[in-house]
Amino acid sequence: MFARRGPGLVGMAARTAVVAGTATAVSGRVARRQQRKYGEQDAEYVGQQAAAMEQGFEQGAGGTAPxxxxxxxxxxxxxxxxxxxxxxxxxxxxxxxxxxxx
Structure with missing residues (x-):
């Protein structure tokens, strides 16, 4: 009499949990990758600024003065x-x- 048309309530909940878990794992991986990328860019920028400041100090100490x-x-x-x-x-x-x- 009653024909079943889909996975049912338990099956739908299981599928939703799998999709949500996968999305969470992927977004976490993307977030970690972006943090690492931006962290490397920040470190490179800080290194460039430090080198520029050292160069400025060296010029002031014995380089070409204005x-x-x-x-x-x-x-x-x-x-x-x-x-x-x-x-x-x-x-x-x-x-x-x-x-x-x-």
Whole structure:
């Protein structure tokens, strides 16, 4: 009289459990793989930054230092302006102190 049409309630629950377990295992594996990948990328980035900082420190210690302004040329120009009478002694001294940072 009653014909069975499917796996039944227990069979359906078992199939759902298998699918859910497989999905969990796959997603866990993907998550671990991504964590490892991003961890390696982070370590590589940190290493690059550390190398760049070391290189910067080495240059500061004995490498090429940034060029300083040519104070001598500026002072010579000021002296010429003073000699020509364009600047007074007070103006010359004030500008000289400004250039030298005194």
């Amino acid at each position: 060029a300083e302004p040519d104070y001598t040329a500026e002072l010579q120009q000021l002296a010429q302006l003073k000699t020509q009478g364009i600047l007074t002694e007070e103006e010359f001294q004030a500008k000289k102190k400004q250039i030298l940072g005194i």
